[in-house]
Structure formats: C-alpha cells, structure tokens
Amino acid sequence: MFYKDERLALFIDGSNLYATAKALGFDIDYKLLRQEFMRRGKLLRAFYYTALVESEEYSPIRPLVDWLHYNGFAMVTKPAKEYTDSQGRRKVKGNMDIELAVDAMELAPRMDHMVLFSGDGDFKPLVESLQRQGVRVSVVSTIRSQPPMIADDLRRQADNFIDLDDLKEVIGRPPREPQGQATREVPASGSGE
Template sequence: MNINTFTKAKNVYKRLEEETPLSEKSLIKNGIKCENPKKKEPRAENSTVNDLNRGRVAIFIDGVNLFHAALQLGIEIDYLKLLCRLTAGSRLLRAFFYTTVDISRQTHTRPRPNEKQQGFLFWMRRNGYRVVTKEVQIADNSKKPNLNVEIAVDMITLTPYYDTAVLVSGDGDLTYAVDAVTSKGAKVEVVSLRTMTSDSLIDVADSFVDIDSIKHHIQKDSHSSYNYRALSNSNL
C-alpha cells in the first residue's frame, strides 16, 4: 500500500510538497528569513493544508526520534530549513525541541563530556527553538529514555493558544495526547519516517507527512555557513 496515495475520511496522507509555499517573512527573532520556494515548487490545486486554515502553529519535535529518522535516511538535518518548512508561512506560536543529555560518562577529568551537544543546543536556542532537556544515564538504564511526558504535557497545556500542532515523532506512546488535543478542537499534523511511525498515532492525527518525502528540503548542505561547535566557556 502506498502511504502517499491512500486516503480516508478522517485522515489525509499527503506529501508536504503539496502545501502552500513559504511566505517571505522572518520567523526568527534574530532576523533569519525562510527562503520562498515558490518558483521551484508550484502549489498543488488539491492542497488540503495551507496557511489559511492552519491558524497559529505550535511545533513539538522529538529530537531523539528525529535523529534516528535522519540516521536511517542518511542525512543531517538543517534545523533552520526544518523550522521554515514546518511553519510553512503560518503564524508560529513556539517551536519546542526535546532531547536527552547523557551524563553517564561524566568524570573528574571530563566534567562536561557533552560539550558538542551543548554547543548544538545553545545554537538551537539562539535560532528559534525552545529547548527542553532531560538528563539520563543511558549506560545504567535498560529502558529507552524519552521525553514523551514532557511533550504530552506541553501539547495539551498549550492547546488553547494554537490552532495546529505539528508533532515530529512517530512514537505510539503519544497517541493519547494527540487524541486529547484533537478532541479540544485543534488539528495535529504528524511528521515522521513512516517505517518508524505507529499506526495508532497516524489514526488519531489529522494528517501525516513522511519525512522521506521532504528530506531534500530539510537536509543540511555541505557548504552550510554555520556549525554546532563545542562551547569552551559556557554556563549551560
């Protein structure tokens, strides 16, 4: 069954290429603007999601889930492109990025073993994301760590303030939270790699986008002018 062609009354399986192109306006406080791809991607006439009916958008990204999806696709995510693509010209309320921080290898000689990751998270905070972290000791924990509780609480708590939630995760444990959000009248778009996405999550969402169908628009270019260098003297 082709996931991009199968449709049903409640859910709409679509490719993000069919959505409304981005508008030429700044989405981030520091003046970074999203590129308008109108010349390269003409809007499909049967588009079901656009900036006119999405209203105010809130983005919730499961960083660990997205990392493994990118790993399977063999790409590195450009988080500026991703933010612009997910916002798609709509009014952005807030973009959350959830991730774990491994502290299991911390020693006296290496009190900060994750400086590169901390540099990345600092960059994310400066470029439009609200970063939520959880310290974990992966080496001593057989259970896969995640931030599903944090994601669920934020999605439900902020429901009165947004019209559309964009959930970048395929974790089926978030199904109940998505169902709760939609029951309050908000829309939920799930964005994830299809092979990593729970059917139950797709069933309760209003629409689903396979990351594989948009990978060429969100991957980092080899000549990108920014990087996530480690921080040497940081208070993070």
C-alpha cells in the same frame, strides 16, 4: 494541510527525529525546518526535547542544543539516566514524552495546529486529546525505512501524516562525517512502538 492564518507549534522529539533522519540517510537543517513551518502558518513556538548525558566530559549533542537555543527553539532538556543492563552493558535512557505532552496540553487553547516530529505510538492519547480540543495534528516521521519509524496507530490517528522523506529536499542536508566522536541522540525508551 496547512492554512496561512493557523497558529501552529512544533513539538520535536529529538531522539526520535534524529533516528528517523538517520534511517533516511540525511541530517536535518533546523534553520530551514523552522523557516519552512514559519512559511506554512503563524509559528507560535518550536519546542525541541532531548535528554543530556551529564556525566560525559563532552556531550556530542551539546553544540546542537546550544545552537537551537540561540536560534529560536524552546529547549526542553533533562539529565539522561544511566544504567547497566542484564548483560553488564552500560545503557543510557532519556524519555521526554511527559514533558512534551504537558507542554502540548498547556498550549492547546492557543494553537490551531500541532506538528509532532515523532513516530512514537505513546503519543496517540495526546493526539486524541488535542483533537477533542479542536487542535489539528500533523505527525512527521517515515514509513519509508525498514522498519517504519512510525507506529501505525499514531499515523492513523493524526489529521495529517507527513513523511520526513518528502521534506528532505526542503529541510535536509547530507550527513556530515563525524569529527572524532559520532554525534548521537540519547535514545528514548521506545523509537516507534
């Protein structure tokens, strides 16, 4: 699936990867994740996309964002949008699909292999476009959760599908018990459809 001389880039949809790992019952060790893909090829860049809730005094995702930023990940963040739904419940939404797609298209001429950590079917046209430009695309998600976290059409479009569950022994750690507040990612508008 991977060639040692390939220039590869990781594109991590933070909320989608968080939900996928949670569905499989483990946490991601991002240091091990980065090391694993450095071993598989020439890692150009590891992008991590997440929306941040600006109004909260303490954002549970902030320590992760800071750690990733200082440890070799290119962080792409934006403020999450807060709204009240029709039942009067406070909701938070932060979709980073466009930012991820733009970065992937800009890097396409300089990468041989994209590794997309997301099961969101909205990325199918991006995968098709990158493939037309000669970029191989691997998608990391899971079919082993109920329901599966990857859209079937995205899985079929990818050159390679890597089930996150198969990486568990290499990049995983047992989930930590939350201290005070549960760590959560800001949900994107779609998890896998």
